Amino acid sequence: MTHTTYLGFPRIGRRRELKRALENYWRDGNATALLDTARELRQRHWQLASAWAQTVAVNDFSLYDHVLDTAVLFDAVPDRYRPLLRDDPLAGYFAMARGNRELHALEMTKWFDTNYHYLVPELHAGQRFRLTVNKPLNEWLEARALGLDARPVLLGPVSFLRLSKTVDGSDALNLLDALLPVYAELLKQLAQAGVPWIQLDEPCLVQDLDAATRHAYVAAYNTLAIGPSPKRLLATYFGGLGDNLELAAKLPVDGLHVDLVRAPEQLDDVLFALPEHCVLSAGIVDGRNIWRSDPRRVLPLLEKIAASRGTERLWLAPSCSLLHVPFDAAQETSLPAPLRSWLAFAQQKLEELRLYAGALDDDDRAKEALVEQGFVLAARKHAPGVHRSEVQARVHALSPQATHRRSNLLHRRRVQADTLQLPPLPTTTIGSFPQTDALRQARADHRAGRIDNAAYETVLREEIERVIRFQERIGLDVLVHGEPERNDMVEYFGEQLDGFAFTRGGWVQSYGSRCVKPPIIWGDISRPQPMTVRWSRYAQSLTDKPVKGMLTGPVTVLQWSFVRDDVSREQVCLQLALALRDEVCDLENADIRVIQIDEPALREGLPIRHAEHAAYLDWAVRCFRIAAGGIRDATQIHTHMCYAEFNDIIEAVAALDADVISIESSRSRMELLQAFEDFRYPGSIGPGVYDIHSPRVPSQAEMTDLLERALTVLEPGQLWVNPDCGLKTRGWKETEPALVAMVNAAQAVRAAL
Ligand code: GLN
Ligand code: ZN
Numbered sequence: 001m002t003h004t005t006y007l008g009f010p011r012i013g014r015r016r017e018l019k020r021a022l023e024n025y026w027r028d029g030n031a032t033a034l035l036d037t038a039r040e041l042r043q044r045h046w047q048l049a050s051a052w053a054q055t056v057a058v059n060d061f062s063l064y065d066h067v068l069d070t071a072v073l074f075d076a077v078p079d080r081y082r083p084l085l086r087d088d089p090l091a092g093y094f095a096m097a098r099g100n101r102e103l104h105a106l107e108m109t110k111w112f113d114t115n116y117h118y119l120v121p122e123l124h125a126g127q128r129f130r131l132t133v134n135k136p137l138n139e140w141l142e143a144r145a146l147g148l149d150a151r152p153v154l155l156g157p158v159s160f161l162r163l164s165k166t167v168d169g170s171d172a173l174n175l176l177d178a179l180l181p182v183y184a185e186l187l188k189q190l191a192q193a194g195v196p197w198i199q200l201d202e203p204c205l206v207q208d209l210d211a212a213t214r215h216a217y218v219a220a221y222n223t224l225a226i227g228p229s230p231k232r233l234l235a236t237y238f239g240g241l242g243d244n245l246e247l248a249a250k251l252p253v254d255g256l257h258v259d260l261v262r263a264p265e266q267l268d269d270v271l272f273a274l275p276e277h278c279v280l281s282a283g284i285v286d287g288r289n290i291w292r293s294d295p296r297r298v299l300p301l302l303e304k305i306a307a308s309r310g311t312e313r314l315w316l317a318p319s320c321s322l323l324h325v326p327f328d329a330a331q332e333t334s335l336p337a338p339l340r341s342w343l344a345f346a347q348q349k350l351e352e353l354r355l356y357a358g359a360l361d362d363d364d365r366a367k368e369a370l371v372e373q374g375f376v377l378a379a380r381k382h383a384p385g386v387h388r389s390e391v392q393a394r395v396h397a398l399s400p401q402a403t404h405r406r407s408n409l410l411h412r413r414r415v416q417a418d419t420l421q422l423p424p425l426p427t428t429t430i431g432s433f434p435q436t437d438a439l440r441q442a443r444a445d446h447r448a449g450r451i452d453n454a455a456y457e458t459v460l461r462e463e464i465e466r467v468i469r470f471q472e473r474i475g476l477d478v479l480v481h482g483e484p485e486r487n488d489m490v491e492y493f494g495e496q497l498d499g500f501a502f503t504r505g506g507w508v509q510s511y512g513s514r515c516v517k518p519p520i521i522w523g524d525i526s527r528p529q530p531m532t533v534r535w536s537r538y539a540q541s542l543t544d545k546p547v548k549g550m551l552t553g554p555v556t557v558l559q560w561s562f563v564r565d566d567v568s569r570e571q572v573c574l575q576l577a578l579a580l581r582d583e584v585c586d587l588e589n590a591d592i593r594v595i596q597i598d599e600p601a602l603r604e605g606l607p608i609r610h611a612e613h614a615a616y617l618d619w620a621v622r623c624f625r626i627a628a629g630g631i632r633d634a635t636q637i638h639t640h641m642c643y644a645e646f647n648d649i650i651e652a653v654a655a656l657d658a659d660v661i662s663i664e665s666s667r668s669r670m671e672l673l674q675a676f677e678d679f680r681y682p683g684s685i686g687p688g689v690y691d692i693h694s695p696r697v698p699s700q701a702e703m704t705d706l707l708e709r710a711l712t713v714l715e716p717g718q719l720w721v722n723p724d725c726g727l728k729t730r731g732w733k734e735t736e737p738a739l740v741a742m743v744n745a746a747q748a749v750r751a752a753l
Helices: 017-028 029-051 065-073 079-087 091-098 135-145 158-164 172-193 213-222 242-250 264-273 295-309 338-342 347-362 364-383 389-396 411-422 436-446 453-474 531-542 554-559 569-589 610-628 647-655 674-678 700-711 730-753
Strands: 056-059 109-112 118-119 150-157 195-200 231-235 255-259 279-287 314-318 496-503 508-511 514-516 518-524 546-554 594-598 634-640 658-661 683-686
Touching: 017 029, 017 531, 017 546, 029 056, 029 135, 056 135, 065 091, 065 118, 065 135, 065 150, 065 158, 065 264, 079 091, 079 314, 079 436, 135 150, 135 172, 158 172, 158 213, 172 213, 172 453, 213 231, 213 242, 231 279, 242 264, 255 264, 255 314, 279 347, 295 314, 295 347, 314 347, 338 364, 347 364, 347 700, 389 518, 389 569, 411 634, 436 453, 453 531, 453 730, 518 569, 531 569, 546 569, 554 610, 569 594, 569 610, 610 647, 647 674, 674 683, 683 700, 700 730
Parallel strands: 056 150, 150 195, 195 231, 231 255, 255 279, 279 314, 546 594, 594 634, 634 658, 658 683
Antiparallel strands: 109 118, 496 518, 508 514
8 A cells, every 4th residue: 555644734733722722821821731732632633644644743743833842852942041941841941932021032933935933943152962851752652652653753953953043153064063963862762662764854955055064964864874763754845856856865864755746847856866775755745735736737746656666665745744734624614615625724635645545556436536636626727716807907917117116215215204204213113003802802703793893893993093092192103003903914905805715714823822824815816995995094083193004015915825826926916916006006095194015924935946036036026016106205115024034135125115114123133234234225124123922021221222233234314113023912011011112212312313
């Protein structure tokens, strides 16, 4: 029987049980309850997956993040957390993840080009490693006790170091020699316990690698091959191995996992390069998207593999961990039937693997099911709403002028200074204010029909008024309405656009307990009517200060949706850009003088390989400019970015031609400003002065310090003062003192100018 397996499963649970358990623990500190839920989830997921996969993954589960787990496993823990970690390991772990009253959290950044965030281990030269609690082994024992065949998953040593940062500017790869003995010790313990296979994830192998990293791969895997060890599956995903194939295929491992969804073209080369004794784990169903796989695409790949090396040392798997897709499409009974028939979530993906394995094993029922699946997917092309000529015609007719504001940035800056009359170092926020329990309750009541539209509107209007008054009271300069009407910054827009669909339970982990429910873009996109105008107009009617209109940019909507796989991403993004352009013009016509178009996901859309960057940035920037390009010079366009380092795409960020850019930077202590300075950026920048991912209230002094630091690089006329990101995940308790301190910090620095 052809073997089926997977690299990782969604850990959050079918009903986001882990989220609830985490949040309860953070409230009441009941560790037993949290750990019980975690164990139940692991076991339930293994049982479920084992219906289709002969080998289940273990140690793919994490209470917060698997990179953090790896750091803790090898004791790569900064000293500041050690006392707490020793006294209360769970509290110490979560302090690293989220900070607490005294401690900053670790930096958080995007996991490759996904919307998952990992915590960046903080290392330093001379770092020592040590094996702590052997979580991979413990979870393996847990699975074995249930009678399951299991394979621990572990981030491989080279990717671990490459994904870490050092606090002293040293090269993390220099730590390889110190780290390897600890990996070897782990492998030994696993081998002694009888673990047959371990999966070492090395997603960095699909990146462009320098000589030092390639060398590190050889050194690392040669070392790990010496001592006792389970068989090693080297897992690569999120793209093709490309010029690293030869390197990967020569490493002394027992199996190689390759992504044949993003890079089906690598199959021939893989078949040629992979030693015969090695297992080929073929990633054939898409772990990054929710569409059913097309047997007309997959079966030829499988036939080629079977013809070339037989099926004995072949494993079928999704392309990457299923962490990036929701749990179960069968729950989505309210979606239109045709759309539903095109979908596969984690569970369905494992079912698909079984069918492909069946087809390889000559099982007629599996073959028939796949033929049927091919028909279902073929019908997609002609389904109403998928292709709409009027939408496509408008994209086609776009002129080059559509991507340009009327005048250049410097001219606009003068015009806007006259009309807006803001002080130097103007203060603002990124848009959302705390989503209180009362607001969430009102939204749920409204959805469920327990309160009517009018009652819901009243709740929202009262909240907007409260937020406006609060901002006036503490002296912010550019106000926001607080986004109380939005469940989510992408879903809110998608719900009002044609071409989108929404799941009920399609949650995907973003970081820690935070999940997102990406909309599904399945058809051509248009905007039937204005989406945000009445809220912005209402908020502006309450105050003389400018209120920022608040939109999610085209690239971010694209990036945080599950996008149709039957037209290019660029085409979908252009359709979005035109819909948003209409909204921007409507806001301007409603006398909104400042409009923010958030593009937090611009960086994460960047292809993994450098050779593909320019093409992506070109259309992504063009789409933003189309969205912002239809208005007068006096209307000020802001954009906002977070969750990543933007230094390497600073030219593209500048090319957005936004009047003001607010950007996350407090966790990295304003490192990014250097890039803007080197670039001599003419626009205005609001480098975030405090981290909103942590409940910690920053002091006025530390923000003054950050602002003074920023002023060594930016002119006072260029510097804005704002938090790192929106405040929706925070409570009022910490938001109020934090913003008061921020405004005071701005005023103090202003006074000293
Ligand atoms: N305007 C959004 C907010 O304030 C931006 C969120 C984000 O950047 N992720 O919530
Ligand atoms: Zn943000």
